[in-house]
Amino acid sequence: MKKPRICTIGSHSALNILRGAMDEGFSTLLICKKGTAKFYESFGICNETIEINEYADIYDIQAKFDDCIIIPHGSFVAYYDLDRLMKEFNIPIFGNKRMLDWESDRRKKSELMKAAGLRLPREFERPEDVDRPVIVKHFGAHGGQGFYIARTPEELFQRINATPEEKEKPKLIQELIRGTNIYPSFFRSVIRNRTELFCVDRRYESDVDSSLGVFFDESNPTFTIVGNYPLVLRESLAVQVQKDGENFIDATKRLVPPGLNGAFCLEMVVDRDLKVYTFEFSGRIVAGTNFFVPYSPYSYVMWGEAMSMGRRIAREIKDAFDVGRIDEICF
Numbered sequence: 643m644k645k646p647r648i649c650t651i652g653s654h655s656a657l658n659i660l661r662g663a664m665d666e667g668f669s670t671l672l673i674c675k676k677g678t679a680k681f682y683e684s685f686g687i688c689n690e691t692i693e694i695n696e697y698a699d700i701y702d703i704q705a706k707f708d709d710c711i712i713i714p715h716g717s718f719v720a721y722y723d724l725d726r727l728m729k730e731f732n733i734p735i736f737g738n739k740r741m742l743d744w745e746s747d748r749r750k751k752s753e754l755m756k757a758a759g760l761r762l763p764r765e766f767e768r769p770e771d772v773d774r775p776v777i778v779k780h781f782g783a784h785g786g787q788g789f790y791i792a793r794t795p796e797e798l799f800q801r802i803n804a805t806p807e808e809k810e811k812p813k814l815i816q817e818l819i820r821g822t823n824i825y826p827s828f829f830r831s832v833i834r835n836r837t838e839l840f841c842v843d844r845r846y847e848s849d850v851d852s853s854l855g856v857f858f859d860e861s862n863p864t865f866t867i868v869g870n871y872p873l874v875l876r877e878s879l880a881v882q883v884q885k886d887g888e889n890f891i892d893a894t895k896r897l898v899p900p901g902l903n904g905a906f907c908l909e910m911v912v913d914r915d916l917k918v919y920t921f922e923f924s925g926r927i928v929a930g931t932n933f934f935v936p937y938s939p940y941s942y943v944m945w946g947e948a949m950s951m952g953r954r955i956a957r958e959i960k961d962a963f964d965v966g967r968i969d970e971i972c973f
């Protein structure tokens with residue numbers, strides 16, 4: 643097998659991914675929307691760029707990059723229809739294909755986190771059972787829209803019964819945890835058989851982080867991510883978070899064999915007693931890792947060299963390629 647090129651889609655964490663690929667000696671290809679190639683080329687990280695009109699155009703041009711491995715990122719799942727991807731896309735994708743299905747369903751997500759023994763916010767099957775503040779998440783909705791908060795059971799009933807559509811909509815009713823959000827990212831290495839705590843970020847979310855919060859209706863906040871900023875955990879918390887990451891990987895090995903590989907992020911809230919709750923996860927590189935080009939405190943301590951998440955992914959591919967194990971880390 644010839645050494646693969648590394649390819650990603652121009653958005654989200656493409657700069658991070660391609661810089662890392664170049665640092666590991668890979669040739670790179672960027673596929674991006676018309677009008678954006680110039681931006682990416684200006685950084686000197688693309689050996690080749692292909693502009694497309696629509697994201698779905700990649701299906702028609704696969705012959706142009708069948709020597710590549712695709713690195714999926716946060717936008718990838720959003721842009722591409724899972725079914726079509728499975729049926730019509732033939733280029734190897736870094737990661738575990740079976741994870742996609744688990745990630746696209748809030749209930750399955752919770753099931754996996756519970757199987758890992760993580761502490762989850764309580765979930766309520768029936769509104770009648772609610773006895774504390776909750777956050778209501780419609781299936782398919784994202785924090786940018788369609789979430790609401792109810793502080794009391796009365797408020798919850800009012801919201802749910804507001805319209806017949808609202809009543810019918812499938813939703814996750816989840817305990818609202820009062821605390822501080824943390825978003826630790828990890829790297830699961832199949833080749834080195836270990837789970838690395840990589841970096842921790844926090845997210846600036848509009849409008850919950852707006853300085854003039856007094857102006858919005860607090861029961862209907864949005865959580866649209868505006869940016870990310872870095873965090874180091876108090877060390878005792880880092881120890882616990884690392885265990886959670888390892889337990890999560892163990893659960894994916896049992897439920898989604900052979901298990902998740904590569905980058906992932908646990909989305910957590912730490913309460914006043916330092917209890918850590920996990921309310922969501924991402925099974926791939928998150929934009930919070932972008933801050934850590936060229937490295938995070940944790941990745942530097944582990945590697946003693948500049949190691950960004952983009953570079954870590956490329957290093958894994960290089961390691962796998964050298965020992966003929968690429969098919970274990972791609973699908």
Ligand SMILES: Nc1ncnc2c1ncn2[C@@H]1O[C@H](COP(=O)(O)OP(=O)(O)O)[C@@H](O)[C@H]1O
Binds near residue numbers: 786816909922
């Ligand atoms: N149970 C919870 N307790 C406290 N805050 C939460 C909880 N669930 C979600 N949030 C907040 O809402 C944001 C978006 O929720 P999340 O479940 O991650 O949805 P999305 O699919 O939009 O990422 C989180 O980043 C966090 O700030």
Ligand SMILES: [Mg+2]
Binds near residue numbers: 909922
């Ligand atoms: Mg989230």
